[in-house]
Amino acid sequence: MLILIIIVSCFIAQSFLPWWIIAPVCLAASFFFSSSKKQAFWSGFAGIFILWLVKILSLSLPNEHLLANKVGQVFMLPAADNNWMVMIFVSSLIGGVVGGFSSLTGYSFRKNSLKQK
Amino acid sequence: MKFNLSSFFYLFLTLAMLFLLNTKIGPLPPLAKFLDPFNGFWQQAEPRQTATESTLNIKGLTGKVNIYFDENRIPHIEAENEEDLYFAQGFIVARDRLWQLDFQTRFAAGRLSEVIGEKAIDLDKYNRRMGMGVGARNMEAFVKKDRQMRMVLDAYTAGINAYISSLKPKDYPIEFKLLDYKPENWKPINSAYLLKLMSATLAAASNDFYLSNALSKFGPEVIKDLFPNYPFREDPIIPTGTTWDFDPVPVPKAPEDVSLTTTGIKLNPKEEGLGSNNWAMSGSKTSTGYPLLANDPHLEMTLPAIWYQNQLTAPGINVYGVTIPGSPGVIIGFNKDVAWGVTNVGSDVLDWYKITFKDDSKNEYLVGKEWKKVKKVVEVIKVRGQATISETVLYTHHGPIVYVEGEKPTAFAKSNNIPVGYALKWIAHQPSNDIKTFYELNRAKNHSDYKAALLHYVAPAQNFIFASKENDIAITPNGYFPLKWKGQGKFLLDGSNPAHEWQGRVPADQNPTVKNPQRGFVSSANQFSADTTYPYYLHWEYTGYERGARINRQLADMNKATVDDFRQLQNDNYSIHAENVKDVLIKNVNVSALNAREKKALAIIKDWTYRYDPKEISPSIFEWWHKRLASGIWEDEFSDAKNPMVIPSRDRTVQLLLTDDTAKWYDNIKTSAIETKGDIVTTTFKETIDSLFKTYGEISAKWEWGNVKGTNVAHLAKISGFGTKTLYTGGSKTSVNAISQTTGPSWKMIVSLGDKVEAYGLFPGGESGNPGSFYYDNMVENWAGGKLNSLYFYEKGKPDAKRIKQTISLISKK
Numbered sequence: 049m050l051i052l053i054i055i056v057s058c059f060i061a062q063s064f065l066p067w068w069i070i071a072p073v074c075l076a077a078s079f080f081f082s083s084s085k086k087q088a089f090w091s092g093f094a095g096i097f098i099l100w101l102v103k104i105l106s107l108s109l110p111n112e113h114l115l116a117n118k119v120g121q122v123f124m125l126p127a128a129d130n131n132w133m134v135m136i137f138v139s140s141l142i143g144g145v146v147g148g149f150s151s152l153t154g155y156s157f158r159k160n161s162l163k164q165k
Numbered sequence: 166m167k168f169n170l171s172s173f174f175y176l177f178l179t180l181a182m183l184f185l186l187n188t189k190i191g192p193l194p195p196l197a198k199f200l201d202p203f204n205g206f207w208q209q210a211e212p213r214q215t216a217t218e219s220t221l222n223i224k225g226l227t228g229k230v231n232i233y234f235d236e237n238r239i240p241h242i243e244a245e246n247e248e249d250l251y252f253a254q255g256f257i258v259a260r261d262r263l264w265q266l267d268f269q270t271r272f273a274a275g276r277l278s279e280v281i282g283e284k285a286i287d288l289d290k291y292n293r294r295m296g297m298g299v300g301a302r303n304m305e306a307f308v309k310k311d312r313q314m315r316m317v318l319d320a321y322t323a324g325i326n327a328y329i330s331s332l333k334p335k336d337y338p339i340e341f342k343l344l345d346y347k348p349e350n351w352k353p354i355n356s357a358y359l360l361k362l363m364s365a366t367l368a369a370a371s372n373d374f375y376l377s378n379a380l381s382k383f384g385p386e387v388i389k390d391l392f393p394n395y396p397f398r399e400d401p402i403i404p405t406g407t408t409w410d411f412d413p414v415p416v417p418k419a420p421e422d423v424s425l426t427t428t429g430i431k432l433n434p435k436e437e438g439l440g441s442n443n444w445a446m447s448g449s450k451t452s453t454g455y456p457l458l459a460n461d462p463h464l465e466m467t468l469p470a471i472w473y474q475n476q477l478t479a480p481g482i483n484v485y486g487v488t489i490p491g492s493p494g495v496i497i498g499f500n501k502d503v504a505w506g507v508t509n510v511g512s513d514v515l516d517w518y519k520i521t522f523k524d525d526s527k528n529e530y531l532v533g534k535e536w537k538k539v540k541k542v543v544e545v546i547k548v549r550g551q552a553t554i555s556e557t558v559l560y561t562h563h564g565p566i567v568y569v570e571g572e573k574p575t576a577f578a579k580s581n582n583i584p585v586g587y588a589l590k591w592i593a594h595q596p597s598n599d600i601k602t603f604y605e606l607n608r609a610k611n612h613s614d615y616k617a618a619l620l621h622y623v624a625p626a627q628n629f630i631f632a633s634k635e636n637d638i639a640i641t642p643n644g645y646f647p648l649k650w651k652g653q654g655k656f657l658l659d660g661s662n663p664a665h666e667w668q669g670r671v672p673a674d675q676n677p678t679v680k681n682p683q684r685g686f687v688s689s690a691n692q693f694s695a696d697t698t699y700p701y702y703l704h705w706e707y708t709g710y711e712r713g714a715r716i717n718r719q720l721a722d723m724n725k726a727t728v729d730d731f732r733q734l735q736n737d738n739y740s741i742h743a744e745n746v747k748d749v750l751i752k753n754v755n756v757s758a759l760n761a762r763e764k765k766a767l768a769i770i771k772d773w774t775y776r777y778d779p780k781e782i783s784p785s786i787f788e789w790w791h792k793r794l795a796s797g798i799w800e801d802e803f804s805d806a807k808n809p810m811v812i813p814s815r816d817r818t819v820q821l822l823l824t825d826d827t828a829k830w831y832d833n834i835k836t837s838a839i840e841t842k843g844d845i846v847t848t849t850f851k852e853t854i855d856s857l858f859k860t861y862g863e864i865s866a867k868w869e870w871g872n873v874k875g876t877n878v879a880h881l882a883k884i885s886g887f888g889t890k891t892l893y894t895g896g897s898k899t900s901v902n903a904i905s906q907t908t909g910p911s912w913k914m915i916v917s918l919g920d921k922v923e924a925y926g927l928f929p930g931g932e933s934g935n936p937g938s939f940y941y942d943n944m945v946e947n948w949a950g951g952k953l954n955s956l957y958f959y960e961k962g963k964p965d966a967k968r969i970k971q972t973i974s975l976i977s978k979k
Contacts, residue, residue, distance in 0.1 A: 121886025
């Protein structure tokens, strides 16, 4: 459930706002909807990882990974036709890690506020 | 109540992560910002298929504009009036090349440090100190006095800015994202900067120093012998025997004792010209009965491509050709009546004047018997991530004193050939209205339109070649040529002596020109503009004659010439230089001193037919050998750490080899033995084979010229992955196909005039500047293979649906 909320709300927010908007969105979503530490982290991580992966594939597949292969060389990968796999994985991973830790932060604030009540 | 501190720990961790991933660190872009699929670089991954029809509402148009894109995504822009035409050209060039526009302007204006930080400081200082800003401002002010050109420039500017203002950050070209900065609004002066950049590329070389040094070491007799004012072999652009039908203005008299010397300057030899060619043939020698014209300007090749192809159509104009992104109109191209092209003229338009200051305050300098005031200009250079730098540049009436004592950087190659304490007099500082020349050529109908258009042109001087449907052909080495005494500016000049100054200019209508010569063709390949009967002195050295001579030889042999004959000539790898010296070199090799490998190599080169074809091994041997030989002959005398000098030209070296068996120059003065011609030829041959062996192993396919030369086209900012792979190509500096490692034909065009004009062309790149586009380098393969693309020139009515793949309509936004 949380993962779906994260994917949908981040998709909408990212269409208008810079990339870092995923952090407050994941934080807020977990603050209201998370049930455990583990669930919060993995929903944030997988939510953003999947969102970014799907969005990247929608752009890079019609491009036949032409650009991803070149950008791989900017990041010191050798000239190769499969750089795109690394680029897609690393991009999604970075999004996922930010999503995961943001959600974790949201969960821990939730736990604090529950304790305080 | 217990508050869990881990919340704040996680919050801090998240914020730190956001900060780090949003910040540019070293050469890396801000990682998450760059990799984010919604706003980062993935947005530049263009699909192979694009929409076929679309409409954009744009503020600033007066009517409707249709832009038709053909199979190479070349835009054919059709507007209802001129203003809209240049607006749309600006808009579409920005759409394809926005980062290139930004980067090249910053380069020329000395503003790169603003975006790439301290590593560009020396370069920025250099361009500021050379007076690029003065030149651009002078040009802008001058152009703006011309109502029509002002309209063109303003409309073009508005078009670029309309595109920029339509962008969201996600749409910025990938280089902006990598370097993490934003495009800024375009200004008309930026167009002036880009044109001045052409002068910086093509008309900023100078050998004045080394020659002054050589003069002081060897004396005037040796210098006259080794650095003559006209070469041993030449085939000038204006054919020998052409008469000059004008009354020349008086030429200034050379003052006595004009030479100055200098010491302690480390110099890089002036690079041989890049190698452009053009030629046109009268209908009397072509298969169609109408003229054929070819042009291939050579430059340091880059991606995004140097040139941009487009067709511009509006009432009163229908022209096709290439332009430099940032400059309105078409620079090389054709319309239904005429075709024209350019190659560089190596005339001397840059001189150095020794400045005599009154005292250490450097506020006044001597001219004749008077002290003149120095003007101090402060250049402010913003540096990313560092404090702003202020540089004071001293200006005289000659121009800027590029470096005074203590200002010259020690480790910056570009400034090596600049003498300290000298003022720079340079054509690029001159006010000029060069875009008017192209504006008028774009609309030219005949030879007299061409002649009139050329009069506005100042710099960089070009050999303007021309052909018309009326069966006229012509060529004019054209530009602002300072009126000089013979040899003026060959050495450093004295800024305090008024007799050393430029004495006005050669009248523009007396620039060398020829129309419909007897031989039925005209051509140029950067060689001497005219022979010694031309009444004015333009320069003492030009690019060697070999390419020009080969072109003329081939054209003379052609009858019923076709486009394909011209295409083959553009790709011709034959070297007249090799033809001139191969035999004398081989004859002088002492075979008994050779080992087995060397004997094998000698046998290979013996059979060589002078073609620098990629699969040949001989060109690799010959190219390394003759270079080694030239330095072997001259460098023992001419290399002096304290007093660097230039070595005599290839032409002079050839003369020596062909006509002199006993010259003292063959001896290596650094050894006690007396070496002969045979000794030096043999030794350098052995060294050549040895270094080829050390680099490529035993004689094998690895020695092939295509492999040894290794051409590639790099990205403009040398971003790895954004250039081409290594291309297997032939050619040499002395072949018509003058492709080197990094330079080559930056645009190849052949136009066949007639009732229906037919044209062919391509450049080593593509129309798009986006590395994520399929049109970024799509022409490279055909280019490297020596093929041409057929150019689509549509005249009226609806364009051919078979050629048009996409249409964009621009409609005025109310």
